[in-house]
Amino acid sequence: MHSENRRGKRVKNTLTLSGKKKPYSLELLAEKVKSTKKVKGLADGTIWLYQHAFNLLGEFLQSEDVRKLNIDMCRDFTTWLLNDRIKFEALNLITDKLNKPRKITR
DSSP: OOGGGSTTOOOOOOOOOSSSOOTTBHHHHHHHHHHHHHHTTOOHHHHHHHHHHHHHHHHHHTSSBGGGOOHHHHHHHHHIIIIIOOSOHHHHHHHHHHHSOOOOOO
16 A cells, blocks of 8 residues: 555655744844843843844845845945945924025025
8 A cells, every 4th residue: 555545644744934934034133132131131222233234234235134144245234334325314304495506595
């Protein structure tokens, strides 16, 4: 008798990641780093700075997969932080209005 014809055939259990975080997600990496830093006893403000840095990295990567990271991406991220990132968008709008030439009316 072939095993496929048996009643009560054994079904292989498969692991699904639907309810869990993906193993290479930026969010999971950030949680691991934050929990490690909390164990070391760092201040809440410092841990907030780590979370802010991960948020900026996610904004730069535009992806949640950390497997894309390499030295060149890290250098590009640093350059983006220093030069290209708009830090305060509302402030830029205000300075544009202030620098706009005024009309002189008589």
